[in-house]
Amino acid sequence: MLSFENTEIAFSSKSDKDLKRAQFLFKMISSNLLVNSGKYLSRFAMKAHLPVAWAVKPTIYRHFVGGETIEECMPNVRVIEKHNVKAILDYSIEGTETLEEINSAMEETLKTVFNAAKDENIPFAVFKPTAFTLETVLEKVRAGEKLSESEKMEANNFRQRVTKLCQTAFDNGVPILIDAEDVAYQNFIDEVVDANMEKFNKEKAIVFNTYQMYRVDRLEVLEKAYNRAVEKGYYLGAKFVRGAYMEKERARAAEGGYADPIHPDKDSTDRAYNAALKFCIERIDRISIFNGTHNEYSSRYMTELMAEHGIKKDDKRCWFSQLYGMSDHISFNLANEGYNVAKYMPFGPVRSVLPYLIRRTEENTSISGQTGRELGLILKEMERRKNGK
Ligand SMILES: Cc1cc2nc3c(=O)[nH]c(=O)nc-3n(C[C@H](O)[C@H](O)[C@H](O)COP(=O)(O)OP(=O)(O)OC[C@H]3O[C@@H](n4cnc5c(N)ncnc54)[C@H](O)[C@@H]3O)c2cc1C
Numbered sequence: 150m151l152s153f154e155n156t157e158i159a160f161s162s163k164s165d166k167d168l169k170r171a172q173f174l175f176k177m178i179s180s181n182l183l184v185n186s187g188k189y190l191s192r193f194a195m196k197a198h199l200p201v202a203w204a205v206k207p208t209i210y211r212h213f214v215g216g217e218t219i220e221e222c223m224p225n226v227r228v229i230e231k232h233n234v235k236a237i238l239d240y241s242i243e244g245t246e247t248l249e250e251i252n253s254a255m256e257e258t259l260k261t262v263f264n265a266a267k268d269e270n271i272p273f274a275v276f277k278p279t280a281f282t283l284e285t286v287l288e289k290v291r292a293g294e295k296l297s298e299s300e301k302m303e304a305n306n307f308r309q310r311v312t313k314l315c316q317t318a319f320d321n322g323v324p325i326l327i328d329a330e331d332v333a334y335q336n337f338i339d340e341v342v343d344a345n346m347e348k349f350n351k352e353k354a355i356v357f358n359t360y361q362m363y364r365v366d367r368l369e370v371l372e373k374a375y376n377r378a379v380e381k382g383y384y385l386g387a388k389f390v391r392g393a394y395m396e397k398e399r400a401r402a403a404e405g406g407y408a409d410p411i412h413p414d415k416d417s418t419d420r421a422y423n424a425a426l427k428f429c430i431e432r433i434d435r436i437s438i439f440n441g442t443h444n445e446y447s448s449r450y451m452t453e454l455m456a457e458h459g460i461k462k463d464d465k466r467c468w469f470s471q472l473y474g475m476s477d478h479i480s481f482n483l484a485n486e487g488y489n490v491a492k493y494m495p496f497g498p499v500r501s502v503l504p505y506l507i508r509r510t511e512e513n514t515s516i517s518g519q520t521g522r523e524l525g526l527i528l529k530e531m532e533r534r535k536n537g538k
Contacts, residue, residue, distance in 0.1 A: 151452055151486050153445050156530035158485050159478035162228050168531055174212050175524040178513045202499040205506065213474040213509050214241075214502055215494040219257075219264050222496050225473075230270040233484040234492060237273045237326070237470070238264065241495035241505045245280050254280045255310060257497075259317055266321035272468070272491055273357075273439075274318055275326040278338050281314075282307035291333035308341050315345040315356050322355075326388050326439060329359035332398055332410045343374065350383040354437035354466070357386030362422040363395060363411045371425055378435055388439035389425055391418055393508060423450055430454040430467075437466040441493070443476040443522075448483065462487040475509070478526050 153159075160168060202210075215222030219238055226236040240257045242250070258276045265271040279287055286303050289296055296304060311327070318325035327342050329335060342358040349355045358374070360367045371387065378385040392398075395411055402409045412418040426447065429436045440451050448469055454460075455467060471480045473494040484490040495505055513521050 151449065151482065153449075153478045153482050155482055155485075156478060156526055156533060158232075159481045159526060160530045161481060162232055162234075162477075163530075165531075165534065168527055168534075171212060172524065172527045172531065174208060175513060175521055175527060178209075178510050179521045179524055180514075205499055205503070209506055209510065210499055210502065213472070213495065213506060215473060215496045217496065217498055219260060219496065222494055225494065226268070226270055229492060232481055233487075234480050234490050235270045235272050236473070236494045237275050237491050238271060239275045239493050239495045240280075241277075241497045242280055242501040243277065243504045244284050245282075246284050248283070251281055251283070251310070255313075258314060262314070262317050262321055262323050262325070265323045272489070273324050273326050274314075275328065275493070276314060277328045277330065278307075278311060278341075279330055279334065281310040287334055290337060291331065304337075311341050312345055312348075315349050319349040319355050324355050324357060324386065324437075326357045326386075327359060329361045329390070329392075331394065332361075332364065333401075335361075339370070339374075343377065346378070346386060347381050347383050350378075350386060352384075354384040354386035357388045357437070357439055359388040359390060359441075360425060361390055361392035362425055363392035363418045365410060365412055365421075368421055368424060368428070371428060375428075375432060375436065385436045386439070387425075387429055387436055388441055389422060390441045391422055391444070419444070419446070422447055426451050427454060430458055430460070433458065433460060433464075433466055437468075439468045439470060441470045443471055443479065445479060448479050452483075452486075452488065463489055465489070472509070475513075475523060 163171070215225050215236070215238065222236070222238055229236060238261045240254065240261060242254055245251045245254055258274070262274045265274050283303055286296065286300050286307075289300060290304075315325060327338070329338070339358065342356065346354075346356045346358065360371055362368075374387075375385055392411070398411050399409055412421060422442070422444075423446070426438065426440065429438045430451070438451070440448065442448060451467070451469070452462075455462065455464070460467060468489045468491060469480070469483050470491050470493060471477075473492045480490050480492060495502060513523060
């Protein structure tokens with residue numbers, strides 16, 4: 150019987166010392182004041198080129214990030230694989246501003262594909278598409294401005310870079326996830342990703358697009374993507390998330406005077422998310438599903454759908470995923486039951502990973518003084534260990 154309540158399984162990879170460190174961290178994070186001042190201080194420190202690593206590295210970075218390099222992540226991969234939990238190494242740089250930065254991101258991401266190819270406990274590669282073109286070009290696309298000839302060429306280079314990553318993934322037999330970010334760039338990214346699915350997903354899903362289900366139009370887009378896959382004879386790779394940029398999207402819509410692209414409330418996002426899972430499980434012959442969520446209901450719901458449709462727990466077309474350092478109660482309990490589970494393990498230099506870390510702290514800040522979800526689970530497990538139960 151699947152239960153997310155079992156903290157013994159959830160924290161089986163954590164020593165008492167690890168738990169104590171995590172408890173301290175989530176206690177700090179749960180303070181609104183601390184998170185807000187920390188956020189501004191770290192942004193200021195980044196802009197002023199002040200060192201932030203000394204404060205961040207041994208604390209929050211260590212909890213949520215695998216390391217600065219692939220090699221540094223590997224001992225962490227080895228720890229979780231003992232519990233049947235796999236890892237996806239995610240080179241987490243955001244907002245590349247020069248061609249040099251793009252080339253270096255390309256090189257590092259290609260390395261993650263080669264690394265995954267030789268490690269059975271790294272089942273996917275992943276990248277953020279916005280790392281592969283200039284921020285200036287993306288900004289123009291976002292603002293709906295006309296691109297100059299050289300910018301058009303750069304947009305074309307983006308297409309080629311994404312295709313190169315997908316081709317390398319295909320050649321090495323490593324499925325590759327393409328993250329989703331701002332609504333404004335997504336049409337262009339969808340078009341490039343769909344073309345790559347058509348090219349590389351003829352025998353199975355290698356290229357996966359991401360559907361942010363907080364967007365009102367995504368169920369329709371998913372259905373169209375499925376119809377296209379059927380019509381053109383390829384497999385659809387579908388990664389689902391609710392979406393991480395709600396406030397930013399709402400603010401942009403208000404500012405730009407266009408309709409809010411996000412569902413009006415959490416319930417409608419939840420309904421759309423679960424409907425997408427159902428849609429895909431019912432069409433599992435054509436779709437591979439990557440369920441990226443910390444939501445217990447959506448994780449359990451997929452297990453129920455799988456059972457209903459006679460899909461084996463370890464069917465390679467069905468994956469569950471949570472972020473490294475979060476929701477181990479879901480990951481480790483699912484893995485213990487025999488489901489396919491992989492943690493997103495970000496890596497990269499401290500400065501580059503800061504925006505990612507700021508998002509994680511914001512997510513874990515307590516709402517009106519309640520003990521956060523993570524902290525509550527850590528305290529429960531500490532209590533259990535103390536009582537020797
Ligand atoms: C493995 C993995 C990969 C991820 N990759 C991406 C990615 O590529 N792109 C990306 O954008 N995010 C990504 N995320 C983050 C994700 O989008 C969510 O922000 C995060 O996981 C929280 O949502 P949840 O489903 O886990 O949990 P929940 O706590 O159930 O849901 C919280 C989410 O619900 C939505 N929501 C909350 N309040 C409202 C409201 N009032 N109205 C409408 N919607 C609301 C928001 O999307 C919010 O993030 C990823 C997460 C995981 C676990």
